[in-house]
Amino acid sequence: MSxxxxxxxxxxxxxxxxxxxxxxxxxEQARAVADIVTAAxxxxxxxxxxxxxxxxxxxxxxxxxxxxxxxxxxDLAPSVVHVDAANGFAPLALEAGATPLAEKARANxxxxxxxxxxxxxxxxxxxxxxxxxxxxxxxxxxSAKSFVAPAGGTKPLFGTNPMSFGWPRSVLPAVIFDQAxxxxxxxxxxxxxxxxLQIPDGWAIDAxxxxxxxxxxxxxxxxxxFGGYKGSAIAMMVELLAGALIGDVFxxxxxxxxxxxxxxxxxxxxxxxIDPVACGNTHALAHAESLFEQIIEQEGTRLPSExxxxxxxxxxxxxxxxxxxxxxxxxxx
Amino acid sequence: MSxxxxxxxxxxxxxxxxxxxxxxxxxEQARAVADIVTAAxxxxxxxxxxxxxxxxxxxxxxxxxxxxxxxxxxDLAPSVVHVDAANGFAPLALEAGATPLAEKARANxxxxxxxxxxxxxxxxxxxxxxxxxxxxxxxxxxSAKSFVAPAGGTKPLFGTNPMSFGWPRSVLPAVIFDQAxxxxxxxxxxxxxxxxLQIPDGWAIDAxxxxxxxxxxxxxxxxxxFGGYKGSAIAMMVELLAGALIGDVFxxxxxxxxxxxxxxxxxxxxxxxIDPVACGNTHALAHAESLFEQIIEQEGTRLPSExxxxxxxxxxxxxxxxxxxxxxxxxxx
Numbered sequence: 001m002s003x004x005x006x007x008x009x010x011x012x013x014x015x016x017x018x019x020x021x022x023x024x025x026x027x028e029q030a031r032a033v034a035d036i037v038t039a040a041x042x043x044x045x046x047x048x049x050x051x052x053x054x055x056x057x058x059x060x061x062x063x064x065x066x067x068x069x070x071x072x073x074x075d076l077a078p079s080v081v082h083v084d085a086a087n088g089f090a091p092l093a094l095e096a097g098a099t100p101l102a103e104k105a106r107a108n109x110x111x112x113x114x115x116x117x118x119x120x121x122x123x124x125x126x127x128x129x130x131x132x133x134x135x136x137x138x139x140x141x142x143s144a145k146s147f148v149a150p151a152g153g154t155k156p157l158f159g160t161n162p163m164s165f166g167w168p169r170s171v172l173p174a175v176i177f178d179q180a181x182x183x184x185x186x187x188x189x190x191x192x193x194x195x196x197l198q199i200p201d202g203w204a205i206d207a208x209x210x211x212x213x214x215x216x217x218x219x220x221x222x223x224x225x226f227g228g229y230k231g232s233a234i235a236m237m238v239e240l241l242a243g244a245l246i247g248d249v250f251x252x253x254x255x256x257x258x259x260x261x262x263x264x265x266x267x268x269x270x271x272x273x274i275d276p277v278a279c280g281n282t283h284a285l286a287h288a289e290s291l292f293e294q295i296i297e298q299e300g301t302r303l304p305s306e307x308x309x310x311x312x313x314x315x316x317x318x319x320x321x322x323x324x325x326x327x328x329x330x331x332x333x
Numbered sequence: 334m335s336x337x338x339x340x341x342x343x344x345x346x347x348x349x350x351x352x353x354x355x356x357x358x359x360x361e362q363a364r365a366v367a368d369i370v371t372a373a374x375x376x377x378x379x380x381x382x383x384x385x386x387x388x389x390x391x392x393x394x395x396x397x398x399x400x401x402x403x404x405x406x407x408d409l410a411p412s413v414v415h416v417d418a419a420n421g422f423a424p425l426a427l428e429a430g431a432t433p434l435a436e437k438a439r440a441n442x443x444x445x446x447x448x449x450x451x452x453x454x455x456x457x458x459x460x461x462x463x464x465x466x467x468x469x470x471x472x473x474x475x476s477a478k479s480f481v482a483p484a485g486g487t488k489p490l491f492g493t494n495p496m497s498f499g500w501p502r503s504v505l506p507a508v509i510f511d512q513a514x515x516x517x518x519x520x521x522x523x524x525x526x527x528x529x530l531q532i533p534d535g536w537a538i539d540a541x542x543x544x545x546x547x548x549x550x551x552x553x554x555x556x557x558x559f560g561g562y563k564g565s566a567i568a569m570m571v572e573l574l575a576g577a578l579i580g581d582v583f584x585x586x587x588x589x590x591x592x593x594x595x596x597x598x599x600x601x602x603x604x605x606x607i608d609p610v611a612c613g614n615t616h617a618l619a620h621a622e623s624l625f626e627q628i629i630e631q632e633g634t635r636l637p638s639e640x641x642x643x644x645x646x647x648x649x650x651x652x653x654x655x656x657x658x659x660x661x662x663x664x665x666x
Contacts, residue, residue, distance in 0.1 A: 137574075167573050226563050230564070
């Protein structure tokens with residue numbers, strides 16, 4: 001892999017920003033997306049890194065996403081803040097909502113953030129980590145296009161519907177998981193297809209509803225929820241929270257209404273933040289450490305975010321590597 | 334099974350109440366537990382029905398649980414209420430917290446309930462259904478004794494740690510799931526052992542950490558989380574919410590400190606309630622119905638609570654059947 005292109009994180013950020021600006025994003029929208037993409041590269045979550053920029057740009061080029069959208073904050077209730085992303089990308093709207101969400105959580109103990117009318121094309125841990133770094137417990141839920149069959153069913157209905165949960169620590173970084181409610185990420189199936197490999201049992205069914213190990217049949221059929229009916233229940237919960245509860249679309253509606261430009265589809269995101277101190281417990285973080293110790297004491301286990309944080313330790317100095325084809329694609333002519 | 338004992342739901346309630354009173358429960362504690370046990374029998378969730386009464390009584394007999402405990406309500410924050418169960422059973426404490434929780438959710442959009450110092454020996458859907466019947470979206474989380482190994486590990490650490498989520502409907506009953514974060518309920522392994530059957534792959538490992546299909550080896554070893562590392566992450570989340578966040582114990586601490594009398598161990602429960610209307614969305618329930626339609630339209634699927642509600646339709650008239658050995662055990666001499 002000696003032909004990989006090595007970039008500093010600053011260069012990653014610049015490339016992302018320039019591309020987004022080129023296709024009409026405002027400086028603020030571009031900066032917010034570039035921050036998230038750079039954080040993903042920093043943590044070696046390549047599938048949410050620069051790899052996503054062509055999709056972000058495609059949705060600007062097609063006119064689907066409003067590049068200069070200005071998120072609008074609405075105070076819905078003492079413990080609920082709403083941000084209308086105004087048809088823009090999610091990151092800037094999530095940034096706009098973070099401070100009022102944290103303030104409400106601190107004032108009232110628990111609070112929620114509803115982001116609607118947004119285009120989400122990233123992982124969830126960045127918005128969760130922003131809150132955990134502020135000492136709050138946080139959840140995030142987002143739905144997407146229909147790719148996953150409900151347990152027992154045969155046709156795509158749910159999105160891959162990730163759910164993220166984060167717990168703050170006195171010594172950062174926080175413990176965060178961010179996991180799809182599908183058995184695998186869609187990208188993993190696409191990578192198996194590209195590389196001519198079979199996919200494992202339990203990931204997908206074909207268009208006739210039969211189990212398949214062929215990635216192309218899987219992509220034409222439906223992905224399966226993780227853990228059978230239990231993962232399916234979680235996928236349904238994510239649809240309800242990020243869709244019906246906050247007045248945004250379900251995955252099947254997003255798929256139906258989407259312009260297939262290779263970019264994200266429109267949807268909502270729901271977050272919850274809790275302040276352990278306002279919940280009356282000043283020992284919560286210290287107590288949690290005893291659980292984390294018990295987990296990692298067992299050989300073969302790890303805390304959910306460990307791999308990401310290990311990557312972070314060296315990429316900040318060493319930079320990251322991206323494939324030459326992607327680097328060329330991101331050169332603005 | 335012609336020797337089964339048929340009881341009306343009123344008789345179920347009376348038997349439960351008399352037993353609890355006999356072992357020193359106050360009228361209110363006995364009534365609250367009997368309500369939950371009767372609801373489980375009504376819904377043909379036998380493992381949480383009269384079957385649990387000997388365990389409830391054992392924990393009164395051993396002096397572990399305070400039979401006449403009076404739950405104490407503390408207003409912790411504008412959106413957080415705490416109920417100290419005062420070393421009593423959870424149902425009365427959950428009842429005490431339900432009204433302030435609902436009031437706070439309606440006033441502020443979202444609210445939380447922390448129940449501590451309680452003995453939980455029931456399913457979670459009864460407390461969730463109480464809130465959904467009141468038009469609220471609700472979550473509940475509870476941990477228990479250490480039975481489940483973290484993903485990759487070999488020794489019991491997490492409880493079977495159920496999580497419940499409920500969505501209200503204009504026409505009741507609500508859609509509710511209540512699922513363990515272990516691959517199977519512990520009781521299912523015990524039933525396989527009793528009946529001399531092998532357990533399926535993926536349920537458990539033996540005391541050496543090797544996969545096992547033998548129920549006795551499984552009970553001596555560790556249960557596995559559902560869906561691998563994703564279910565394990567959810568089990569961890571439940572520990573943090575029902576333990577560290579609210580100032581109660583983790584499963585491993587509950588196991589360590591428990592008096593092994595066959596009854597429940599001490600622990601906490603965490604609930605969240607959300608008012609869709611206060612979140613600014615008066616169409617939430619109608620919109621959700623379109624998702625439910627899409628789910629059940631697919632042959633082979635069902636909504637999470639369907640089986641329970643079907644049972645309810647006939648047991649209210651026809652009563653329930655219990656095994657003679659249990660019936661005899663519950664006769665107060």
